[in-house]
Amino acid sequence: MVFLNSxxxxxxxxxxxxxxxxxxxxxxxxxxxxxxxRKTHLIVVLLTGSSWLIFSNGNGIxxxxxxxxxxxxxxxxGEAKLPETYAQYVLQRLTGLTIQKNLAMSVTRSGWLxxxxxxxxxxxxxxxxxxxxxxxxxxxxxx
Numbered sequence: 722m723v724f725l726n727s728x729x730x731x732x733x734x735x736x737x738x739x740x741x742x743x744x745x746x747x748x749x750x751x752x753x754x755x756x757x758x759r760k761t762h763l764i765v766v767l768l769t770g771s772s773w774l775i776f777s778n779g780n781g782i783x784x785x786x787x788x789x790x791x792x793x794x795x796x797x798x799g800e801a802k803l804p805e806t807y808a809q810y811v812l813q814r815l816t817g818l819t820i821q822k823n824l825a826m827s828v829t830r831s832g833w834l835x836x837x838x839x840x841x842x843x844x845x846x847x848x849x850x851x852x853x854x855x856x857x858x859x860x861x862x863x864x
Contacts, residue, residue: 731798738791750832753840763840
């Protein structure tokens with residue numbers, strides 16, 4: 722188990738969590754745009770929102786589980802002054818800007834909600850089109 726706490730492994734873990742978390746954020750924000758990924762997108766968005774509630778311990782809406790894991794790794798690497806949210810952390814690392822927790826949470830949750838709404842609308846639209854096509858095909862059987 723010493724290997725798991727080695728600086729090299731922890732740095733690799735921090736990088737892997739960064740890539741995974743940023744990829745997840747981009748997928749949540751834009752995944753609904755890709756037609757063949759819409760069902761997966763809706764599931765991921767719903768699981769993300771559910772995880773915020775499940776891991777909150779009854780005290781509101783918590784961080785994503787990836788944030789908790791990432792912060793555990795970063796603390797083992799000696800990072801002490803971590804912001805409260807991953808949005809604050811990544812913005813600070815990429816731009817040097819610091820934002821308040823409330824703004825970070827508002828932007829994150831609003832982006833998630835907009836993505837959920839768009840994904841839901843697209844799923845309902847596609848379901849309606851599929852039902853309409855099925856109905857039309859049943860009226861005109863193929864020879």
